[in-house]
Amino acid sequence: MTATDLDACKRTAALKAVEYVRDGMVLGLGTGSTAKHLLMALGVKVRNGMKLRGVPTSQETADLAAQSGIALLQTDEPWVIDLAIDGADQADPAFNLIKGGGGALLKEKIVAAAAKQFIVMVDYTKQVSVLGGSFPLPVEIVPFGWRSTVRQIENVTQSRALVRERGRAPFRTETGNMIVDVHLAAIEHPRQMETALNQIPGVVETGLFVGRTDLLIVGKPAGAEVLTASRT
Numbered sequence: 048m049t050a051t052d053l054d055a056c057k058r059t060a061a062l063k064a065v066e067y068v069r070d071g072m073v074l075g076l077g078t079g080s081t082a083k084h085l086l087m088a089l090g091v092k093v094r095n096g097m098k099l100r101g102v103p104t105s106q107e108t109a110d111l112a113a114q115s116g117i118a119l120l121q122t123d124e125p126w127v128i129d130l131a132i133d134g135a136d137q138a139d140p141a142f143n144l145i146k147g148g149g150g151a152l153l154k155e156k157i158v159a160a161a162a163k164q165f166i167v168m169v170d171y172t173k174q175v176s177v178l179g180g181s182f183p184l185p186v187e188i189v190p191f192g193w194r195s196t197v198r199q200i201e202n203v204t205q206s207r208a209l210v211r212e213r214g215r216a217p218f219r220t221e222t223g224n225m226i227v228d229v230h231l232a233a234i235e236h237p238r239q240m241e242t243a244l245n246q247i248p249g250v251v252e253t254g255l256f257v258g259r260t261d262l263l264i265v266g267k268p269a270g271a272e273v274l275t276a277s278r279t
């Protein structure tokens with residue numbers, strides 16, 4: 048499977064997700080290459096007369112949404128988000144996720160939590176039996192005291208935690224924080240892991256999205272599969 052084929056699977060998932068969007072909705076707009084397909088497809092809907100407003104989870108998404116003609120809500124407005132749609136890096140059989148490959152996990156989680164419904168789009172290679180392994184868990188931390196925070200993350204997870212870099216400098220999120228990628232062999236108990244990590248002072252949020260997914264849309268070469276979950 049080439050990168051182009053995988054991208055086609057992401058597009059397939061995004062086109063299916065758009066079918067759940069209704070006129071007048073306020074959308075939570077995810078970040079990443081799958082979300083980009085979504086925004087392009089939403090642009091077609093808007094050009095055909097659909098009225099949509101959105102809350103973007105990154106500047107990149109805000110720019111794409113503006114190009115697609117989606118009006119953006121201000122960050123300090125009271126939001127009523129009808130539906131959030133986003134990609135993910137991994138999804139387990141209970142539709143728990145690892146997110147944050149693009150570094151937007153904090154805004155993504157705030158928006159997903161604020162939404163009445165959360166739809167996740169993945170290509171089929173992101174479905175895993177257990178989270179972790181091939182994809183490290185991103186954890187957002189504040190810069191103050193980061194070495195101490197990283198050490199505590201390593202103690203709690205018993206795993207290697209590497210500060211994400213861009214160029215030779217630490218990567219900074221849009222909220223000015225750092226990302227630590229934690230190389231866990233397997234996350235058998237995602238909820239407990241999320242709770243344990245969130246108790247470390249200096250940790251802002253983790254890329255674990257536990258019990259938040261309502262609908263998982265899996266893009267495959269033969270089409271999109273829609274899987275429904277009950278929030279746990």
Ligand code: 5RP
Binds near residue numbers: 148155
């Ligand atoms: C960004 C994310 C993305 O949703 C995740 O990384 C998937 O990205 P892509 O759709 O490009 O594969 O969590 O923080």
